[in-house]
Amino acid sequence: MRRRIVIITAVHGPSAHFLPDAYKSIREQELPEGWEWHWVIQQDGKSDDVAPHVPLDDERVTFRQGRPGGPGVARTIALAHADGEYVKILDADDQLPPGALARDLAALEADPGIGWATSRVLDLMPDGSHVGFPGDPEPGPVERGEVLAYWKANGFRAQVHPATLCVRRDLLVALGGWMALPASEDTGLLLALNATSRGWFSPEVGLLYRKWPGQATGQATHTDTDERDARMAVVEARARALAQFTWRYPADG
Numbered sequence: 001m002r003r004r005i006v007i008i009t010a011v012h013g014p015s016a017h018f019l020p021d022a023y024k025s026i027r028e029q030e031l032p033e034g035w036e037w038h039w040v041i042q043q044d045g046k047s048d049d050v051a052p053h054v055p056l057d058d059e060r061v062t063f064r065q066g067r068p069g070g071p072g073v074a075r076t077i078a079l080a081h082a083d084g085e086y087v088k089i090l091d092a093d094d095q096l097p098p099g100a101l102a103r104d105l106a107a108l109e110a111d112p113g114i115g116w117a118t119s120r121v122l123d124l125m126p127d128g129s130h131v132g133f134p135g136d137p138e139p140g141p142v143e144r145g146e147v148l149a150y151w152k153a154n155g156f157r158a159q160v161h162p163a164t165l166c167v168r169r170d171l172l173v174a175l176g177g178w179m180a181l182p183a184s185e186d187t188g189l190l191l192a193l194n195a196t197s198r199g200w201f202s203p204e205v206g207l208l209y210r211k212w213p214g215q216a217t218g219q220a221t222h223t224d225t226d227e228r229d230a231r232m233a234v235v236e237a238r239a240r241a242l243a244q245f246t247w248r249y250p251a252d253g
Contacts, residue, residue, distance in 0.1 A: 004084030072185030076177030115197030119206025
């Protein structure tokens with residue numbers, strides 16, 4: 001039986017036209033022998049403006065709709081169809097560079113004590129150019145608590161990008177999926193993962209992060225001071241509470 005990595009994508013109308021680029025980047029991935037991918041696309045809401053951009057003729061693609069609740073809710077609902085050992089996050093407007101999935105699998109398969117993997121990111125600019133930025137950690141394991149400490153000391157900016165996460169499905173489900181927040185739900189998941197398990201950072205580029213006027217992180221509501229402070233407070237409180245518990249992944253680790 002072939003083993004499976006599930007790619008989860010939350011999408012809404014304004015970002016749907018980027019789905020063909022994301023699909024192309026997935027189809028170009030070369031997986032190790034015995035592996036296959038399953039792409040689960042979950043629309044945040046019910047409308048007719050997303051389905052035309054979904055490759056419905058590919059049996060490896062699952063498309064679902066649901067009532068709106070934000071990207072974290074959409075991704076968590078999509079876990080119902082995540083029928084593989086690993087879950088890879090891919091936002092609708094981003095792309096996977098060649099080799100991204102294979103590198104994630106290599107890291108996670110090599111060490112059962114690693115719960116999640118991340119990688120270097122390049123911004124994909126509107127003109128098609130790529131822009132990098134400094135601050136990546138050393139390649140290799142990311143120990144428990146490292147991300148929270150860095151995030152707290154650097155203006156709520158983590159040294160690894162939550163949009164690059166590839167996670168063991170059982171660990172992701174145990175943590176309840178993504179946080180119920182209007183934004184920063186992926187950062188909340190990253191810090192919870194880091195509080196309970198060791199991770200991995202790959203220095204090779206694992207994500208092209210699209211910059212465009214309609215992206216959620218570019219909107220004024222994303223930087224509203226009061227809401228941002230509240231989001232950061234609950235994200236930190238959850239991570240610190242998890243760190244105080246004796247539960248760890250793996251259970252005997």
